[in-house]
Amino acid sequence: MLEQLEQLRLEALEKLAAIADGEALDGWEKRFIGRKGAVTEMTRRVGELSKDERPEFGRRVNEIKQALSAAYEARAATVQSAEMERRLASGALDVSLPGRPKLLGRLHPSTQILRDIFRIWGDMGFQVYRSPDVETDENNFQLLNIPPDHPARDMWATFYTTREGIILRTHTSPGQIRAMRQYCPEPIRVILPGMCYRYEQVTARHETQFYQVEGLAVGNQITMSDLKGTLSSFTRRLFGPERETRFRPSYFPFTEPSAEMDVECILCEGKGCAVCKQTGWVEILGCGMVHPVVLQNGGYDPAKYTGFAFGMGSERIAMLKYGINDIRYFWSNDLRFLEQF
Ligand code: DAH
Numbered sequence: 001m002l003e004q005l006e007q008l009r010l011e012a013l014e015k016l017a018a019i020a021d022g023e024a025l026d027g028w029e030k031r032f033i034g035r036k037g038a039v040t041e042m043t044r045r046v047g048e049l050s051k052d053e054r055p056e057f058g059r060r061v062n063e064i065k066q067a068l069s070a071a072y073e074a075r076a077a078t079v080q081s082a083e084m085e086r087r088l089a090s091g092a093l094d095v096s097l098p099g100r101p102k103l104l105g106r107l108h109p110s111t112q113i114l115r116d117i118f119r120i121w122g123d124m125g126f127q128v129y130r131s132p133d134v135e136t137d138e139n140n141f142q143l144l145n146i147p148p149d150h151p152a153r154d155m156w157a158t159f160y161t162t163r164e165g166i167i168l169r170t171h172t173s174p175g176q177i178r179a180m181r182q183y184c185p186e187p188i189r190v191i192l193p194g195m196c197y198r199y200e201q202v203t204a205r206h207e208t209q210f211y212q213v214e215g216l217a218v219g220n221q222i223t224m225s226d227l228k229g230t231l232s233s234f235t236r237r238l239f240g241p242e243r244e245t246r247f248r249p250s251y252f253p254f255t256e257p258s259a260e261m262d263v264e265c266i267l268c269e270g271k272g273c274a275v276c277k278q279t280g281w282v283e284i285l286g287c288g289m290v291h292p293v294v295l296q297n298g299g300y301d302p303a304k305y306t307g308f309a310f311g312m313g314s315e316r317i318a319m320l321k322y323g324i325n326d327i328r329y330f331w332s333n334d335l336r337f338l339e340q341f
Contacts, residue, residue: 001042001049002057008038009064016068016075025072025079033068040065109341110211110330113318114193117213120237121191124230126215129190131175133197137165139174143297144254152253157199159208168197171311172214173254176290179216180298188218188307193314204326211314216290218300218307224257224289227308231261231287239263239321244270246281255288255309266320275325282320285312 012032019025032038043061046054087093107115118128137148146152156170175192192214200206217226228247235245244264252258262283265276272278287310292302300307315330322341329337 001045001053002060005042005057005060005064008032008042009068012039012068013071016071019075020079020082022076022079022083025076029072033065033072039068106338106341108330108338109318109322109324110315112341113314113321114211114213116238117312117314117317118191118193120234121213121215124189124233126189126191126217129175129179129192131169131172131178131192131194133169133195134161135167135169135174137167139177140167140169140171143177143294144173145291145293145297146253150253159197159199169194170198171196172212173309173311175214176216176254176294176309177298180218180295180300183218184299185305187220188216191215202328204328207315207327207331209331210316210327213312213314215310215312216307217309218290218295218298218305220305222289222306222308224308227259227287227289227310230308231285231310235261235263235284238317239266250286250288252286252288254291254294255286256291258286258288261285261287261310263320267323267325275319282316284317284320285310287311 012028015032016028019028030037033040039061043058043065046057046061049057122128140158141150141153142148158170159168161167172192172194175194179188179190179192193211194214195209196212197209198206200208202208217230232245235243243266246262247259248262250258250260260283262281264270265273265280265282267273267275268280270280272280276282287308290307290309295302295305295307315327318324318330319327
């Protein structure tokens with residue numbers, strides 16, 4: 001039986017030396033030194049021997065079991081590191097591979113231009129005042145000196161709601177009434193940004209919704225030259241100091257006198273093109289001295305207070321600044337357009 005034992009030892013070592021993977025290694029462990037393995041079986045057969053032979057055999061079995069266990073550990077370590085080498089060499093994990101790019105969103109061009117505009121007015125001491133998109137006919141028209149059925153209403157194609165007297169604001173000017181009624185009799189310096197809505201045929205220059213940024217200054221010594229100087233500072237900062245601007249007399253029911261401001265066409269540098277309709281100028285805002293009736297409606301005594309106001313279309317300004325020739329790009333959500341900003 002000692003001989004059998006020796007055979008077993010040799011066989012086990014031979015098999016172990018040939019093993020190259022973890023699975024085979026587990027199999028070997030079970031077969032030879034596990035709880036039901038061949039070497040363990042041998043210890044149970046000790047009863048078949050004579051009393052004299054037993055001690056020698058027992059010692060030898062234990063020796064062999066220990067030697068095989070040690071050989072097993074050593075082999076396991078070699079197999080493991082060989083497997084690791086093989087995995088690295090086969091390139092299952094290539095640490096030099098570039099990562100997948102994260103798609104980053106960006107600000108809509110309308111938001112970008114609004115932020116530029118807010119920053120400039122903020123530096124001049126104008127704070128942002130928000131007023132609602134859904135307005136009363138009274139704020140949107142009547143208190144701005146536009147009575148019902150007045151022909152001036154034709155300037156604003158209006159979206160009506162099913163509620164009598166409730167409309168979508170056609171401009172940000174009704175916010176002037178709200179700001180005046182809140183701050184009266186304090187002086188005011190605010191800008192009022194917001195979406196406006198008009199029942200228009202959509203074309204390259206007209207949309208049914210667009211942003212306006214309204215401005216309002218009320219105090220006891222505000223003059224037309226303040227209006228002109230303030231707006232000139234604004235356009236110089238927004239378009240650069242070399243860009244020409246001009247004021248033109250105009251008409252709005254809520255200002256007297258009224259004006260419009262034009263900027264030299266950026267696309268043709270004033271030479272004349274399709275965008276500026278060959279005039280070399282593009283209108284960017286309406287403005288004027290707040291009409292005494294409107295001041296009164298806001299709670300201010302027109303004998304003591306004066307003010308100026310303006311309203312600009314920010315998409316129109318973005319179009320000029322970035323050379324965009326169709327306003328429909330802004331809300332058509334075409335990534336090829338949006339990704340350019
Ligand atoms: N609300 C006018 C419009 O939508 C623009 C405007 C003109 C606003 C003159 C003003 C202003 O505050 O003084 O066409």
